[in-house]
Amino acid sequence: xxxxxxxxxxxxxxxxxxxxxxxxxxxxxxxxxxxxxxxxxxxxxxxxxxxxxxxxxxxxxxxxxxxxxxxxxxxxxxxxxxxxxxxxxxxxxxxxxxxxxxxxxxxxxxxxxxxxxxxxxxxxxxxxxxxxxxxxxxxxxxxxxxxxxxxxxxxxxxxxxxxxxxxxxxxxxxxxxxxxxxxxxxxxxxxxxxxxxxxxxxxxxxxxxxxxxxxxxxxxxxxxxxxxxxxxxxxxxxxxxxxxxxxxxxxxxxxxxxxxxxxxxxxxxxxx
Amino acid sequence: xxxxxxxxxxxxxxxxxxxxxxxxxxxxxxxxxxxxxxxxxxxxxxxxxxxxxxxxxxxxxxxxxxxxxxxxxxxxxxxxxxxxxxxxxxxxxxxxxxxxxxxxxxxxxxxxxxxxxxxxxxxxxxxxxxxxxxxxxxxxxxxxxxxxxxxxxxxxxxxxxxxxxxxxxxxxxxxxxxxxxxxxxxxxxxxxxxxxxxxxxxxxxxxxxxxxxxxxxxxxxxxxxxxxxxxxxxxxxxxxxxxxxxxxxxxxxxxxxxxxxxxxxxxxxxxxxxxxxxxxxxxxx
Numbered sequence: 001x002x003x004x005x006x007x008x009x010x011x012x013x014x015x016x017x018x019x020x021x022x023x024x025x026x027x028x029x030x031x032x033x034x035x036x037x038x039x040x041x042x043x044x045x046x047x048x049x050x051x052x053x054x055x056x057x058x059x060x061x062x063x064x065x066x067x068x069x070x071x072x073x074x075x076x077x078x079x080x081x082x083x084x085x086x087x088x089x090x091x092x093x094x095x096x097x098x099x100x101x102x103x104x105x106x107x108x109x110x111x112x113x114x115x116x117x118x119x120x121x122x123x124x125x126x127x128x129x130x131x132x133x134x135x136x137x138x139x140x141x142x143x144x145x146x147x148x149x150x151x152x153x154x155x156x157x158x159x160x161x162x163x164x165x166x167x168x169x170x171x172x173x174x175x176x177x178x179x180x181x182x183x184x185x186x187x188x189x190x191x192x193x194x195x196x197x198x199x200x201x202x203x204x205x206x207x208x209x210x211x212x213x214x215x216x217x218x219x220x221x222x223x224x225x226x227x228x229x230x231x232x233x234x235x236x237x238x239x240x241x242x243x244x245x246x247x248x249x250x251x252x253x254x255x256x257x258x259x260x261x262x263x264x265x266x267x268x269x270x271x272x
Numbered sequence: 273x274x275x276x277x278x279x280x281x282x283x284x285x286x287x288x289x290x291x292x293x294x295x296x297x298x299x300x301x302x303x304x305x306x307x308x309x310x311x312x313x314x315x316x317x318x319x320x321x322x323x324x325x326x327x328x329x330x331x332x333x334x335x336x337x338x339x340x341x342x343x344x345x346x347x348x349x350x351x352x353x354x355x356x357x358x359x360x361x362x363x364x365x366x367x368x369x370x371x372x373x374x375x376x377x378x379x380x381x382x383x384x385x386x387x388x389x390x391x392x393x394x395x396x397x398x399x400x401x402x403x404x405x406x407x408x409x410x411x412x413x414x415x416x417x418x419x420x421x422x423x424x425x426x427x428x429x430x431x432x433x434x435x436x437x438x439x440x441x442x443x444x445x446x447x448x449x450x451x452x453x454x455x456x457x458x459x460x461x462x463x464x465x466x467x468x469x470x471x472x473x474x475x476x477x478x479x480x481x482x483x484x485x486x487x488x489x490x491x492x493x494x495x496x497x498x499x500x501x502x503x504x505x506x507x508x509x510x511x512x513x514x515x516x517x518x519x520x521x522x523x524x525x526x527x528x529x530x531x532x533x534x535x536x537x538x539x540x541x542x543x544x545x546x547x548x549x550x551x552x553x554x555x556x557x
Contacts, residue, residue: 009468013363017377020360023436024384027395030405034398044403088288095285106286109293115489115544116297117497119514120533124300127307127526144296151292205386211500212514216521228390232504241398244391251387259379 028248035241043238054242067227067243073138074224078208080143085150085203086196093158114152118212121148126216141217146207153206154199161195194262201258205251301537308530317527325531335516335532339539342512345427345502346495349434353491354484356435357442361483362476365450366458378447385440393433393501400424400432425507433505438494442487449483450476485551489544496540 030045038049058067092110096103125145129136136142169191173183211225218226224247231240308325311318329335360381368374384392399405400423407419422428453476461471499514513536520529 007468010367013359013367016359017363020356020439021380024381024439027399027436028384028387028392030398031391031395044398044401045405045408084292088292091285092289095282095289098282100282100286103282103286106290109298110289112541113293113297115493115540116301117493117514117533117536117540119497119499119517120304120537121297121300123517123521123526123529123533124304125296126521127530128300128303131303144292147292148297151289155289201386209386209388209390211390212497215518225388225390228388229500232390232394240394244388244394248387248391252383255383255386 031241031244032248034238035245037238037241041238043236043240054238055246057237057239058242058246070222070224070227071247073221074208077138077143077146077223078204080139081146081150081207082200082203084143084147085154086200088147088151089154089158089199090192090196092155093162096155096159097162110152110155113148114156116148118149119215121145122213122216129217135219136217137219138214138217138221138223141219142214142223145213145217146210149210149213150203150206153202157195157199157202158192161192165192194265197258197262197265201255204254208251304530304533307527308534310527310530312525312527314524325527326535328528329531329535338511338513338516341510342496342514345431345434345498345512346492348431349438349495350488350491352431352435353439353442354488356439357446357487358477358480358484360439360443361446361450361480362472364447365453366476381443382440385444389437390500392437393504396429396433396436396505397424400429425505425509427506427510429505430502430510433501434495434498437501438491441490441494442484445486445490446480446483449480453479482551485547489547492543492547493540496536496543 033047034041034043034045035054036050036052037047037054038051039053041048092106096107122145125141126136129141134140165188169187170183173187174180178186209225210223211229214223214226222230228240228243228247231243307317309321309323311320311322311324364374364377364381368377397404401407402419402421402424404424406423410416411419457475457479458471461475466474497514499512499518502510502512502515503518513532517529517532517536520526520532
């Protein structure tokens with residue numbers, strides 16, 4: 001097939017694809033460039049000199065509120081959501097491999113979690129905590145709110161993984177005398193490890209960037225997306241772009257790290 | 273004993289999911305349904321059963337206009353994302369020949385999905401603004417004398433930003449279904465003398481329908497739930513149902529917001545049910 005000539009349609013579609021990628025990344029690069037705006041520069045082009053002044057500004061309390069605290073809250077919450085999403089999705093994925101009473105309603109509840117508008121989840125949890133007399137906080141109500149968004153992704157990914165997973169590997173392990181824990185630990189787990197890492201990446205990133213679900217549920221302390229959203233209305237200097245650049249670079253590093261780990265596992269496996 | 277444990281296993285494994293979604297999804301929605309019948313004033317909410325919140329919501333022309341506006345956004349954004357999603361996925365699945373190139377290009381398309389929506393949204397401001405990149409280019413090239421005002425803080429900006437944010441939700445499921453189309457079907461159609469267009473129209477499009485349906489569910493529900501894009505990109509000049517709820521919430525009118533939430537939920541779930549009639553998503557995973 002490699003020698004086959006490219007049709008003219010290929011070049012049109014390739015051009016369309018390139019335009020699409022430019023559309024995806026173009027505006028982000030505008031923010032990236034503008035975050036290096038000179039000290040006198042404003043929120044728009046042209047660049048008025050080049051400086052890292054707005055990055056320094058990020059760490060001065062009076063300029064942007066408490067960026068460090070909201071960042072560490074978002075980071076902690078992201079890691080908490082990631083851990084819970086991986087474990088709960090894996091368990092649910094294992095459960096769905098067998099028939100059990102209530103499997104279909106539970107599946108539809110999971111899908112519902114994906115389609116219920118985020119602001120309704122936010123409002124509902126806010127009112128629930130109020131009625132229970134609990135104080136909403138980022139580590140309790142917002143934690144739960146984020147999981148209504150990350151769990152359906154995790155469960156559906158595990159669902160897809162186990163649909164393609166042949167039970168003959170486990171049968172072979174059992175024939176060789178492994179008990180069910182050994183079968184899981186030494187046969188199933190290594191095979192699905194890359195997917196689990198992917199679920200973890202989804203769990204962390206979706207939580208780290210979540211905004212609407214945090215709105216009514218984070219209590220008195222802001223997470224990073226709430227902080228940024230607040231800044232869009234009252235910050236008029238490029239420090240906003242500096243913050244955008246920092247969090248985006250952070251997200252890119254996380255993605256790169258994850259892809260690197262998955263690639264590394266694949267390489268090691270194919271060698272052995 | 274062992275048999276009993278083995279039979280109980282799936283229940284134990286499913287419990288955490290059920291508990292979390294039960295407490296943070298099902299219970300809050302049931303509570304909203306109850307609260308939507310409550311009375312309220314500036315000081316608090318009062319349990320009761322009155323239909324005033326619904327009468328007020330459904331009886332106001334503002335609500336109907338806002339729903340009209342939100343559905344308009346949903347329809348336009350859906351049409352554009354479906355078009356882009358189909359062709360991008362088609363290019364990746366059928367025109368890129370090396371599997372490794374395919375993976376890399378697909379990753380390039382999905383990476384922005386894992387970065388902040390808010391940052392991606394505000395990144396349009398320096399591009400579209402009065403002194404933004406597009407306007408400077410247009411004025412500089414002498415195409416217009418005055419900067420174009422409707423690029424930012426308009427319905428155009430809202431739709432552009434939504435397409436930017438949500439197209440990935442269309443590309444991914446369509447690409448996924450297209451990768452599972454047996455390439456020999458395409459070969460067979462070509463051997464039978466079908467043109468490229470006939471293959472796309474009669475072979476690929478029907479087989480890609482489930483992916484298009486899943487992508488549509490994502491895009492439609494995300495647009496129907498959106499308030500931040502509408503608020504920021506329209507500069508407060510346009511409204512959406514979720515934004516209306518958000519305003520009621522900031523005025524602490526929770527029962528009114530709850531009634532709105534119930535109506536919105538019914539609308540969104542019927543749209544999803546309509547799309548699900550076309551495709552059984554359990555079979556597609």
